[in-house]
Amino acid sequence: MKNYLLTTNNKPNIGMLTTLIILVILLILLIIILFLLYLKKKKSTYNSNKNINNRDKELIEKMKIDLQEEISYYQENNRILQEKLKQVTGLSFNQAKSELINSVNRSLPKIKNEKLNKMYEQIDKDAKKHSTEVLLQAMEGIVDECVNENTTYTIQLKDEAIKAHIIGKGGNNIRFIKECLGVDIIIEKHPAITISSFNPRKRLIAKRVMEIIVNKNINPITIKKIYDEQLVQFEKEIYLIGQDALSKLHIYDINKKLYPYIGKLNYRTSFSQNVLQHSIEVARICASIAKDLNLDPIKAAKIGLLHDIGKSEDYEIDMDHVKQGVKIIKDYFQDSDYINAIKSHHNEIQIDNPYSWILRLADKISASRSGSRINDSSKFIERVETIEKIAYSFPEVVEAHVYRAGRELLIYIDPNIAIEPDAYKSLYDKIEKKLMKDEKTNYLSIQITISQKRVFSNKTTPVIK
Numbered sequence: 001m002k003n004y005l006l007t008t009n010n011k012p013n014i015g016m017l018t019t020l021i022i023l024v025i026l027l028i029l030l031i032i033i034l035f036l037l038y039l040k041k042k043k044s045t046y047n048s049n050k051n052i053n054n055r056d057k058e059l060i061e062k063m064k065i066d067l068q069e070e071i072s073y074y075q076e077n078n079r080i081l082q083e084k085l086k087q088v089t090g091l092s093f094n095q096a097k098s099e100l101i102n103s104v105n106r107s108l109p110k111i112k113n114e115k116l117n118k119m120y121e122q123i124d125k126d127a128k129k130h131s132t133e134v135l136l137q138a139m140e141g142i143v144d145e146c147v148n149e150n151t152t153y154t155i156q157l158k159d160e161a162i163k164a165h166i167i168g169k170g171g172n173n174i175r176f177i178k179e180c181l182g183v184d185i186i187i188e189k190h191p192a193i194t195i196s197s198f199n200p201r202k203r204l205i206a207k208r209v210m211e212i213i214v215n216k217n218i219n220p221i222t223i224k225k226i227y228d229e230q231l232v233q234f235e236k237e238i239y240l241i242g243q244d245a246l247s248k249l250h251i252y253d254i255n256k257k258l259y260p261y262i263g264k265l266n267y268r269t270s271f272s273q274n275v276l277q278h279s280i281e282v283a284r285i286c287a288s289i290a291k292d293l294n295l296d297p298i299k300a301a302k303i304g305l306l307h308d309i310g311k312s313e314d315y316e317i318d319m320d321h322v323k324q325g326v327k328i329i330k331d332y333f334q335d336s337d338y339i340n341a342i343k344s345h346h347n348e349i350q351i352d353n354p355y356s357w358i359l360r361l362a363d364k365i366s367a368s369r370s371g372s373r374i375n376d377s378s379k380f381i382e383r384v385e386t387i388e389k390i391a392y393s394f395p396e397v398v399e400a401h402v403y404r405a406g407r408e409l410l411i412y413i414d415p416n417i418a419i420e421p422d423a424y425k426s427l428y429d430k431i432e433k434k435l436m437k438d439e440k441t442n443y444l445s446i447q448i449t450i451s452q453k454r455v456f457s458n459k460t461t462p463v464i465k
Helices: 014-089 091-139 160-169 167-179 200-213 220-248 254-269 276-293 298-305 321-329 334-344 354-368 375-392 421-438
Strands: 152-157 184-187 194-197 397-403 408-413 447-451
Touching: 014 091, 014 184, 152 200, 160 167, 160 184, 167 184, 167 200, 167 220, 167 408, 194 200, 200 220, 200 254, 200 298, 220 254, 220 276, 254 298, 254 321, 276 298, 276 354, 298 334, 321 334, 334 354, 375 397, 375 408, 375 421, 408 421, 421 447
Parallel strands: 408 447
Antiparallel strands: 152 194, 184 194, 397 408
């Protein structure tokens, strides 16, 4: 193949070769020119940066000179002021400085105390205002109506013949009714009977029994059967009453075994105030105060409701309501605040938590508000309770009933123990001695009757013909 670039007709192409050489030379020159331009630009940039650095150095030097002049100015002013200070006070700068510090140290405690006193006064003022608002809000939520319990029920009879029906032949019916129901039955002059007892539970059951038997042909077996039926019905009612009380307070996590104890409070009075109503009221006040103090309102409500739970049984056993309350709830609450609240609300122990303080305050609010308690009838209740407790303090006594406003005491001795005739007089003397020592009963003349009657009841089997 022929090379047309280098040769034509086998001869070198001189023109083409010359052109190629010129192009190469021009390319080399272009590269050299571009490189020289780059060097020139680099040098210009370097000189520019050098000029900028020189200007910055000049500016810094000028600022140093200005700052030094200002320092000198202030130093001169300070020297002049120190000279004037020495002329006026006769003290050097260091002496005046020391004196000033000492003066401040001497006046600082006074200033601090004044400031603190003002702060404390303001805090106290704000606290009183806030506490007043909390208590007012809590008391505003009390909507329960105060109910003062009587100690008697009167049942009207259709005619005089029913009286004889109730008394029975030789007074057998009326004696058994009193023994079975544990209340005093007073036959009025007009067609009526009155049931008297300080124990609301016994009084209510006796009322229901008497309302049934006044219209029936009765005997001791019939009376006992009706009494047992009413007792079962009463146990069902107290469970529902306890459940309803918890529902009113929106408490749903209390063990159901506590329902009957709470329900029994509805049939217990303290200073003529219904204890369940009082407990619900205290629970609401506790919850309201706890909520305003950012505490647990449900826990506070539980403590308020249960603080008098011992009163559900204290009138039937020989134990004060605080100890009995602790005995009842200790198996249901692991939180020690509950025990402390019950024990401390009557100052038996020191308060160790805020809920106990809230309870004590709420209890006083409920007890002291207008119309909540009547103290006259409370003396009667305390007297009767004292008489029964004295009777039950003797181990041989299995049952005791107080009648006629505390002027008659009927005592039953355990029928299973052997007792000599002289022991009756000995027991009487011991009871009398205790009654005379107690200021609630030593001014009364009390008729004491001691009995050891055995009762047997059974149903006969009819003959089938």
